[in-house]
Amino acid sequence: MMEKIKNREAEIAVIGLGYIGLPTAIMFASVGFNVIGYEIRSEVVRRINNGNSHIIEPEINSLLKNVVEKGMLRATSNPEEIREKDAYLICVQTPLRKDKTPNLRYLEDAVKIVASVMKKGSLVIIESTVPPMTTVRMAELIEKLNGLKAGKDFYMVHAPERVMPGRIFKELVYNSRILGGITPESADLAEILYRSFVKGQIFKTDSTTSEMVKLMENTFRDVNIALANEFAFLAHQYGIDVFRAIELANTHPRVKIHTPGIGVGGHCLPKDPYLLLAPAKEDFGLIQKAREINEDMPLMAKDLLFEAFKLINLPPEEAIVVVLGLAYKGNSDDTRNSPAYAFIEAVQDDVGEIRSYDPYVSGTHESIEEALTGADAVVIATDHNEFKILSWEGLGKLMRNRILIDGRHLIEEPPKGFIFKGIGRGEY
Structure with missing residues (x-):
């Protein structure tokens, strides 16, 4: 052999x-x-x-x-x-x-x-x-x-x-x-x-060590992303930009904070901590709590969206919401455990209409222009390269109202004329 x-x-x-x-x-x-x-x-x-x-x-x-x-x-x-x-x-x-x-x-x-x-x-x-x-x-x-x-x-x-x-x-x-x-x-x-x-x-x-190594790798990442997401919650309370804070904190030679966002997707990270804990005879709170934090991040995006509705007195049930990106990661068609779907599930019974656009995923609108025409709000759920170079001034003219929720920190400067809210970007 x-x-x-x-x-x-x-x-x-x-x-x-x-x-x-x-x-x-x-x-x-x-x-x-x-x-x-x-x-x-x-x-x-x-x-x-x-x-x-x-x-x-x-x-x-x-x-x-x-x-x-x-x-x-x-x-x-x-x-x-x-x-x-x-x-x-x-x-x-x-x-x-x-x-x-x-x-x-x-x-x-x-x-x-x-x-x-x-x-x-x-x-x-x-x-x-x-x-x-x-x-x-x-x-x-x-x-x-x-x-x-x-x-x-x-x-x-x-x-x-x-x-x-x-x-x-x-x-x-x-x-x-x-x-x-x-x-x-x-x-x-x-x-x-x-x-x-x-x-x-x-x-x-x-073989058992090998199995645990794989699960430990992804659990490590999941727990650290949860910590970054917790920092984002705190940043909203304190009215600061968590991404600037993370950038400064990471100048320390022994600190490497992960990036917060709308949620953790993919085949591995949302699942592997549960696989790691499955045969265990005791409860392990840190790993479980980290999972709960990351699973709740789409709800944070929902809260930001509904806060924006209040600012213009728009009843949620009349709102047309566009989700940009259905893949769990940028420049991919992989939608497994995508937080975009968790967000859609969280808001679909409370808003008038949900649209989506993803250049990599079939079944969405043919173009971003088609999706945004007459819409009230946009939620960025995936960090595709195409979404990093959008001209929001022009796209905003297609919309009925201009609300922009950034769940992936793609917007450096809030575009003029938009009500802008982003995860970790200030007041919550």
Whole structure:
């Protein structure tokens, strides 16, 4: 097995061809491995096999087309076509239920498929973000289903992704990787596999440590963003600009305060703290409180909007509100857990109409001009580059009333003629 991997003769199956699975499959195919991707969405399979990506990411279409045309990557919805592969990479979602507990149904379904088709000696890698001790439990599930023994008859590893949308291919290559094996031999095999394209450092550990490292990384960021958001609340009470205060505080050599805003979105940060806490036997207040603060930030934007309504005596139920940006981060089409939707949900029953415009997301207005015509208020929810260079003087002429709520600190100087309020920008 080790020699097959070293010689790029190992056959790889990637389960789940989403934001992580597809780029990962492309990377392995681009360095010479024969890769087949398993995906239950037939339209995604069709597009990939035609060399067209279903996700937006720099370089992805040219890279995908190259490996598909060379016959190094293809997709299927038939589990029989991934039978007896040398390595299986599981890249499926691990969402939360409504009660904030982990929903591992997709992972368990993927593991069951792998257990039904894998061969003795296969390497099984979970790239999905999971609660601590999940990889060990999935290894036990495989043992139960097919009788193979973990560490003896097959190898299993947790190898969490550590990439950011918009930089995925660069970070797949240059970011460091954590490989957590259920046995040292499992981690050794995974290291050889990933070293085929990873130029960053590779650190080997056990699977539970690997799971916790991934969750700690994102929980650290989430807690620190919550602190910045708490500073924003205080800045409103004290009537100061929190961004200027943060800029000055960060001149201290040991201080690096994060950026406050309308909320935290994406696949990882809103979820991973809950995954970290899920198996814990005790309550941990700091992590939980940070999550609550960040989840409440869209409500702060709502409060700013309704304060602006009062200033012009506009009944909320008559107001037309435009949300600029539905993606959770700038220059991306990724809307997973976007605070823009949380904001819309918070205000939709209280205002007359909600419109949206996002140049990266389908289903919104065709142009910003169309969205703003006759509107009363604009709420900036995403930091797209396009929104940083807007001419508000001209756009304001299209509006019935001119209210501007900045949830992403894109407006340096409030435009003339607008009632302007921004998160962390002064009186609340």
